[in-house]
Amino acid sequence: MASPCVNVCVMDEARGLCRGCYRTLDEIARWSVMHDADKRAVIALLEARKGATPGSDPCG
Helix, strand or coil: CCCCCCCCCCEECCCCEECCCCCCHHHHHHHHHCCHHHHHHHHHHHHHHHHCCCCCCCCC
């Protein structure tokens, strides 16, 4: 399963999320060893995290 990384790797210190892919540092670090079911669970959270972030498009 492909990583949700969009190569905008900047952490939002207040939220503890990457501003590009909306994953936590733990999720980023563990991605390569996660089972697909766990990856799907993380991906399911990403849209909600993105929607909860005003002006959240890191690309403009």
